[in-house]
Amino acid sequence: MKLDPIVISLLDTDLYKFNMDQVIFHRHTDLSGEYIFKCRNEGIVFTREMFDEINEQIDHLCTLTFRREELNYLRSIRFIKNDYVEFLRLWRPIRDYVHTSLSEDGRLEIVVQGPLFSAMQFEIYLLEIVNEVYFRMQYDYEVLLASAHERLNQKIRDFQEEKYSFSFAEFGCRRRLSREWEDVVVRRFARETKKCTGTSNVYLAMKYDLTPIGTYAHEFVQMYQGIDSIPLAYTNHYALEDWYEEYQGDNGTALTDTITTDLFLYDFNRSMVNNFNGVRHDSGDPYEWGEKIIAHYKKYGADPRSKLLLFSDSLDFDRAQALYDYFKDRVKVSFGIGTFCSNDTCVDPLNIVIKLQTVNGRAVAKLSDTPEKSMCQDPTYLEYLKRSVAFRLDREKS
Numbered sequence: 001m002k003l004d005p006i007v008i009s010l011l012d013t014d015l016y017k018f019n020m021d022q023v024i025f026h027r028h029t030d031l032s033g034e035y036i037f038k039c040r041n042e043g044i045v046f047t048r049e050m051f052d053e054i055n056e057q058i059d060h061l062c063t064l065t066f067r068r069e070e071l072n073y074l075r076s077i078r079f080i081k082n083d084y085v086e087f088l089r090l091w092r093p094i095r096d097y098v099h100t101s102l103s104e105d106g107r108l109e110i111v112v113q114g115p116l117f118s119a120m121q122f123e124i125y126l127l128e129i130v131n132e133v134y135f136r137m138q139y140d141y142e143v144l145l146a147s148a149h150e151r152l153n154q155k156i157r158d159f160q161e162e163k164y165s166f167s168f169a170e171f172g173c174r175r176r177l178s179r180e181w182e183d184v185v186v187r188r189f190a191r192e193t194k195k196c197t198g199t200s201n202v203y204l205a206m207k208y209d210l211t212p213i214g215t216y217a218h219e220f221v222q223m224y225q226g227i228d229s230i231p232l233a234y235t236n237h238y239a240l241e242d243w244y245e246e247y248q249g250d251n252g253t254a255l256t257d258t259i260t261t262d263l264f265l266y267d268f269n270r271s272m273v274n275n276f277n278g279v280r281h282d283s284g285d286p287y288e289w290g291e292k293i294i295a296h297y298k299k300y301g302a303d304p305r306s307k308l309l310l311f312s313d314s315l316d317f318d319r320a321q322a323l324y325d326y327f328k329d330r331v332k333v334s335f336g337i338g339t340f341c342s343n344d345t346c347v348d349p350l351n352i353v354i355k356l357q358t359v360n361g362r363a364v365a366k367l368s369d370t371p372e373k374s375m376c377q378d379p380t381y382l383e384y385l386k387r388s389v390a391f392r393l394d395r396e397k398s
Contacts, residue, residue, distance in 0.1 A: 014202070030360075034357050171337060187208055
């Protein structure tokens with residue numbers, strides 16, 4: 001079964017990839033990285049036919065370059081700088097950076113190694129490829145598509161009938177059913193409801209004249225763990241400082257949980273509270289997290305109603321509505337909703353990730369507010385990072 005090209009534009013990725021990459025391009029071109037693929041679902045088997053198709057799709061991805069109109073669109077985003085766009089004019093995905101293998105029991109392995117400014121860009125493209133290949137070749141795709149249409153129709157009716165009153169952005173690139181289906185989802189939500197504020201997918205934002213939405217991901221904070229001069233428990237501090245220096249308060253929604261939200265808040269001081277327009281939740285109890293953030297704003301005299309809480313952790317619309325009702329009178333609230341928008345069908349979606357594992361040969365890790373979301377190839381390093389975080393938390397409390 002031969003598939004059409006899955007990625008047809010290098011803009012078909014999340015905005016935060018460009019946001020993070022611009023900081024790396026300006027400040028950290030000396031960093032190299034290694035990314036590892038993981039499927040968190042139990043019992044998923046990739047066939048040899050799937051594996052061969054995935055490799056052909058990666059080959060095709062690495063023939064793409066940015067077109068003139070795509071570069072011009074990136075220039076139109078207010079915080080993307082011209083020198084970075086000119087770099088992208090020259091950049092392309094390099095096939096030698098991506099290594100794939102398939103075990104005898106059908107476990108797919110993907111490793112991306114290369115300069116961080118280039119290796120990091122592969123994540124979303126590869127997840128899009130793996131996901132679409134799997135669902136088109138494992139199931140009757142037309143059956144999945146029919147169920148997806150039925151569920152999307154109901155979601156739109158629920159907005160039109162005012163069951164849901166919150167605003168959200170579509171964050172569905174990485175685990176979408178297919179490129180064509182994410183296109184349908186974004187177009188219909190944007191045209192048939194008044195609550196879709198934009199999409200993380202830069203290509204679809206350009207295509208449908210929507211706001212591209214995104215700031216940074218865990219890997220951005222993780223990369224500072226690979227810089228020798230930076231103490232591990234202070235990586236949020238340096239990440240926030242670099243982000244502010246790059247964007248001067250624009251593009252300012254901070255992610256709190258890379259090495260726990262409790263530690264993040266020690267670095268989210270009065271200056272950063274004022275410099276960032278909000279924070280993003282991606283693990284742990286969202287209600288406890290929201291209360292903690294509101295209390296932190298009040299501690300520094302900031303009016304929470306002027307700040308944004310962006311929730312993005314495994315949301316569906318019912319969970320989002322409950323969070324909105326709970327917080328809406330005390331703080332600005334928005335949502336990034338991914339898989340529930342782009343891959344809600346009659347079968348369970350894949351829970352696949354590609355995570356940064358080393359920087360300049362040193363292990364890095366995420367210490368999520370949900371412990372099982374942590375991912376590190378080096379258990380010794382993970383324990384060392386946990387001790388470093390615990391030591392600073394204890395010292396700051398004393």
